Amino acid sequence: MKHLVLASLFASAIALPAMADYTIIAPANPGGGWDQTARTMQQVMQEDGISPSAQVQNVPGAGGTIGLAQFSSQNKGNPDALIVGGYVMVGAILTNNSPVSLKDVTPIARLTGEYEAIVVPAASDIQDMAGLVAKLKENPGAVSWAGGSAGGTDHIAVGMIAKAAGVDPTKINYIAYSGGGEALAAILGNQVTAGVSSLGEFEAQVKAGTLRLLAVSAPERIEGVDAPTLKESGLDIDLQNWRMVAAAPGLSDEQKAKVTADIEKMAKSENWQKQLSDKGWMDTYLAGPEFDAQLEADVTATQAILKDIGLVK
Amino acid sequence: MSDFRPEPQRRPDWAALVIAVFLALVAGVMLWDSARLADLGGYSGVGPASVPRVVAYCLLGLAGWTALAAFRGDFPEREPQNPSPILWIVAGLAAQLMLLHIAGFSIATGILFAFTARAFGKRNLAMTLPIGIVFAFAVWVIFAKLLMLHLPPGPLEHLFFPGG
Amino acid sequence: MGAFDFLMQGLATAAEPMMLLYALIGVTLGTAVGVLPGIGPALTVALLLPVTYRLDPAGSLIMFAGIYYGGMYGGSTTSILLNTPGESASIITALEGNKMARRGRGGPALATAAIGSFVAGLIATLLLAFLAPSIVQIALKMGPRENFALMVLAFVTVSAALGDSALRGLTSLFLGLALACVGIDQLTGQARLSFGVPELLDGIEVTTMAVAMFAVGEALAIAGTRVQADESVTAVKGSVWMSRKDWARSWKPWLRGTAIGFPIGAMPAGGAEIGTFLSYATEKKLSKHPEEFGNGAIEGVAGPEAANNASAAGTLVPLLTLGLPTSATAAIMLAGFQQFGLQPGPLLFATNPTLVWGLIASLLIANAMLLILNLPLIGLWVKLLTVPKPWLYAGILLFATLGTIGANPSSFELGMLLGFGVLGYVMRLFGYPIAPIVVGLILGPMAEQQLRRALSISQGDWTVLVQSPIAATLLALAALALIVPLILRARGKGQVLTQMAGDED
Incomplete structure (x- = not known):
């Protein structure tokens, strides 16, 4: 058995590549969402023979902008290089004044995404979104929001809520935590008024009854989730924290089509679908011109809200 | 120094x-x-x-x-220092830094290995350099190929693992 | 079935020969990768996780547990023998452990680390198994102000590692705090001290800094020393094993380290390194041989190592009961659990008892396997010190740079390694202690963020910092730890003024 393990390790390691041999850049440290996406892609691509010796390389830093910059400068015209990214990158490019943007790579497809959820501790006297908005209007400083790092999706969501409710977005009392876990602890421990994070972070707690789910940022109700959308609550917000894969800049149309086909094959595979459901990720696959348009819209909207919050001049 | x-x-x-x-x-x-x-x-x-x-x-x-x-002269006495070994190690690290992405992990790290050995008294670079490169290459094979750690490959690595 | 039956059932599964073999492979791989400077348990687990995917759930769970423990123990080995801590939690181990190794007592140092880790792992895993739900309720009471108070306490206790000169110790600490300011301010997204260099936006990586300061700085300092010919290394002086006296001096620190490390690991903002700082300070205060601290006191290895391992098990409390990953390692473990269809959360113990108890049993078995594998190997590890210096240090620098390149293959990171290595050398040359600068880099951002969060929630009211009983108690403890030694010294020998002026020796 030990032999088997080692043998299979070895086989996968030294098998000579017959097909595309992708190197997937995860512009983050091991363990985060982008790294997991990249490693899941690697696994599916290896197992399904799309790219038998796909590799993952971590280039962490500054909301993915370091990885993005390195990727776009070092891989011009390289059809075997991929980078994982996501909505957080859109904000990070703006707040960090990154010289490189998503225009400097070739976005291929959106793979998965999560909607934002707004929760309060079960012991809170706030029962619904209207209650929370009322408090916010009364005294924005008294409503403390726990979420991820400044300028990230969670912060943007709070800014959008304030703006939609007619409250000055610069007046929000947003408490940035380093990760979903720490923010969740602050909410569960009744340290803050409300919490904002991706739905998956809160789902188990909501089911267990320790958190009250007020609303989700989806355009329409999500199956199996007992909560109204923000739109239903009178706040016109549709925000998805998506993850995507992009290829190197300067590819020919042929090369781009080949990469897109490989990614589509992966995203439609049973193996990938199983991985998504195991990990609780939503399949929000979107490619081609539709994805490009969506990306464009997201960039414009994000720039506007970051200016309103005061993070981007 | x-x-x-x-x-x-x-x-x-x-x-x-x-x-x-x-x-x-x-x-x-x-x-x-x-x-x-x-x-x-x-x-x-x-x-x-x-x-x-x-x-x-x-x-x-x-x-x-x-x-x-x-x-007031309150600082402790400093031990006399040999500048040349220090410079060899710093040079080794700098060489590795500059060559890593051009010559690949094994050659760049082999140079660091040999320079460090020289700093500690093994002066014969004609012997230590090949040893260093072979050792670094073995390390590269284990970590980059078996454990999938990304260590930049260079000509030497491509020679043995074309396409890798 | 009660908890105990589940545990027994899990142990029975995990004790099958095949499972033991997986545990052995996991521990071996974990140790092998974990010994590399700069590769801590988080990266070790991330690298080796795919290996476990190829097995059935029970098998992969146990191999995973083995990798985890192996990765942690591997870091201590190099800290002790070569003064090159691979991660922040083993920096304190290097302080005393390496001094022991240099005096030919590397064997007992490794043994007390291994056995201490085992004892702490055992107790902490059992605490995790039976008390997790109640512990987590207490841990959740730790908000920003309580965490800030804890950081203040940690800062005060760091003075234990400041060395013999207040001036040089504080300078080192404040240089660390200055470096800690580099990068994007997490609470407002503003870039500080990064001068438009994108690589600096995420701040200075603690592992790079630690590896540079310890491994590279050490190599430079030893290479530069003129009188090196007559200094022959004594790999082993006396027994490789712990003597009766070593045992007598180790068992209490093990237990105290466990008691300190476990709750701190369970706190959302804990972090294993804080437990090791507090444990070291406690041992120094309680020791009958305080003069040995700084020269290789076995308590200074036993306590922090136990605290480190106990806090690793403590991290699993919020992870398993709430689904909260509170450290990088925990985040990767979460990814690992999901692979086994385990969704950590408040209902996990109720909905998925077989897997949870299987995991706990696996941790127990892997912990024991680590001890069985490593105790006989101590003799071999110690031999590492007899490797001739040119090869030894060439190898250390090779692996130190391998760790840095593997974590982030950027020239900038290697440049930092070189720069901080030279800084570490200069600091050694002028008698500045190394640990405080790294400690400042770790604790600085934590303390700052917690303080600002607490004040933000209170809307600028500073009195909240003392309004919670936990925070007030911790701050009072910190004040006592700061003031009492000063009073004692003033009454004793009137040394306060000399202390203030600079040197004690």
């Missing part, structure tokens, strides 16, 4: 004075940088510039203290 000799008593310790100046410089840079930050303290009243400012003032105080200690 020059040769430091213990200074006679009651004369300023020039090296320690340099440290004091360095600390003051660090403090100055921090104060300059924090002055440029927008004050986004928000509701806490403690903004992004506050902590760097406090640290900078403490460093200024420590710079003064260091200068005082330098004039």
Whole structure:
């Protein structure tokens, strides 16, 4: 058995590549969402023979902008290089004044995404979104929001809520935590008024009854989730924290089509679908011109809200 | 690194004075940088510039203290140093840094290995260099191929693992 | 079935020969990768996780547990023998452990680390198994102000590692705090001290800094020393094993380290390194041989190592009961669990008892396997010190750079390694202690963020910092730890002034 393990390790390691041999850049440290996406892609691509010796390389830093910059400068015209990214990158490019943007790579497809959820501790006297908005209007400083790092999706969501409710977005009392876990602890421990994070972070707690789910940022109700959308609550917000894969800049149309086909094959595979459901990720696959348009819209909207919050001049 | 000799008593310790100046410089840079930050303290009243400012003032105080200690000769005696081994190691690290992405992990790291060995007395580079490169290559195979760690490949790695 | 039956059932599964073999492979791989400087348990687990995917759930769970423990123990080995801590939690181990190794007592140092880790792992895993739900309720009471108070306490206790000169210790600490300011301010997204260099936006990586300061700085300092010919290394002086006296001096620190490390690991903002700082300070205060601290006191290895391992098990409390990953390692473990269809959360113990108890049993078995594998190997590890210096240090620098390149293959990171290595050398040359600068880099951002969060929630009201009983108690403890030694010294020998002026020796 030990032999088997080692043998299979070895086989996968030294098998000579017959097909595309992708190197997937995860512009983050091991363990985060982008790294997991990249490693899941690697696994599916290896197992399904799309790219038998796909590799993952971590280039962490500054909301993915370091990885993005390195990727776009070092891989011009390289059809075997991929980078994982996501909505957080859109904000990070703006707040960090990154010289490189998503225009400097070739976005291929959106793979998965999560909607934002707004929760309060079960012991809170706030029962619904209207209650929370009322408090916010009364005294924005008294409503403390726990979420991820400044300028990230969670912060943007709070800014959008304030703006939609007619409250000055610069007046929000947003408490940035380093990760979903720490923010969740602050909410569960009744340290803050409300919490904002991706739905998956809160789902188990909501089911267990320790958190009250007020609303989700989806355009329409999500199956199996007992909560109204923000739109239903009178706040016109549709925000998805998506993850995507992009290829190197300067590819020919042929090369781009080949990469897109490989990614589509992966995203439609049973193996990938199983991985998504195991990990609780939503399949929000979107490619081609539709994805490009969506990306464009997201960039414009994000720039506007970051200016309103005061993070981007 | 020059040769430091213990200074006679009651004369300023020039090296320690340099440290004091360095600390003051660090403090100055921090104060300059924090002055440029927008004050986004928000509701806490403690903004992004506050902590760097406090640290900078403490460093200024420590710079003064260091200068005082330098004039009083309070610093411990320093052991005499050999500059050449230090330079060999620094050169090895610098060579690895510059060659890593061009020559690949094995060759770049092999040079570091050989230079370090030289710093510690193994002077024959004709022997240590091949040993270093072979050793680094073995390490590369284990970590890059078996454990899938990304270590930049170069000509040598491509020779044995074409396409990898 | 009660908890105990589940545990027994899990142990029975995990004790099958095949499972033991997986545990052995996991521990071996974990140790092999974990010994590399700069590769801590988080990266070790991330790298080796795919290996476990190829097995059935029970098998992969146990191999995973083995990798985890192996990765942690591997870091201590190099800290002790070569003064090159691979991660922040083993920096304190290097302080005393390496001094022991240099005096030919590397064997007992490794043994007390291994056995201490085992004892702490055992107790902490059992605490995790039976008390997790109640512990987590207490841990959740730790908000920003309580965490800030804890950081203040940690800062005060760090003075234990400041060395013999207040001036040089504080300078080192404040340089660390200055470096800690570099990068994007997490609470406002503002870039501080990064001068438009994108690589600096995420701040200075603690592992790079630690590896540079310890491994590179150490190599430079030893290479530069003129009198090196007559200094022959004594790999083993006396027994490789712990003597009766070593045992007597180790068992209490093990237990105290466990008691300190476990709750701190369970706290959302804990972090294993804080437990090791507090444990070291406690041992120094309680020791009958305080003069040995700084020269290789076995308590200074036993306590922090136990605290490190106990806090790793503590991290699993919020992870398993709430689904909260509170450290990088925990985040990767979460990814690992999901692979086994385990969704950590408040209902996990109720909905998926077989897997949870299987995991706990696996941790127990892997912990024991680590001890069985490593105790006989100590003799071999110690031999590492007899490797001739040119090869030994060439190898250390090779692996130190391998760790840095593997974590982030950027020239900038290697440049930092070189720069901080030279800084580490200069600091050694002038008698500045190394640990405080790294400690400042770790604790600085934590303390700052917690303070600002607490004040933000209270809307600028500073009195909240003492309004919670936990925070007030911790701050009072910190004040006592700061003031009492000063009073004692003033009454004793009137040394306060000398202390203030600079040198004690």
